[in-house]
Amino acid sequence: GENVEQHPSTLSVQEGDSAVIKCTYSDSASNYFPWYKQELGKGPQLIIDIRSNVGEKKDQRIAVTLNKTAKHFSLHITETQPEDSAVYFCAAFPGYSSASKIIFGSGTRLSIRP
């Protein structure tokens, strides 16, 4: 089955700098890759997603890139702000031909230093 590796587990950046979180997946059939942000005491909230027919997607300060050949995808946050502090999870969906459950990475705790 699908396995998703995420790193780093913790990341601290200066306010205004960029943050990058990287994930790799194992199942080449995976075709949908969402990113979730989880704040303390809350459930995960979708912040951006990308499908396998696209190499990059951007939404304001957040961008995601996908390299299907290498089976890795990354989240980029530019001009970080204090409210970006949270735990971020990547995930992969292994496609309709397999068990249709999303597999999550282990999370990255992002801290923004003022």
Place this chain on the structure above:
Amino acid sequence: DAGVTQSPTHLIKTRGQQVTLRCSPKSGHDTVSWYQQALGQGPQFIFQYYEEEERQRGNFPDRFSGHQFPNYSSELNVNALLLGDSALYLCASSLYVQRDQPQHFGDGTRLSIL
């Protein structure tokens, strides 16, 4: 438009007891998935319900069972509770025919086993 709602928000039980957690999906959604999130970990898939049937199951013992009602709401039942069952239990809803679309999460039920 109500999102995913879960109840209760917090629960304390002792070993050997049984517990029932509840979830109402986002309006318009027909599929409910349950996840267990241990402290510092990513969500782990328990099972998914659609048309009142369990469609997919993760690596969880039979002590974990569920139910979906005609109004699409769902329950998660855990029997013979163990200390290791202490976790945040998340419910996510989606449309079955669009399983590669984003899942919407509730804020979870924090279950503590003493």
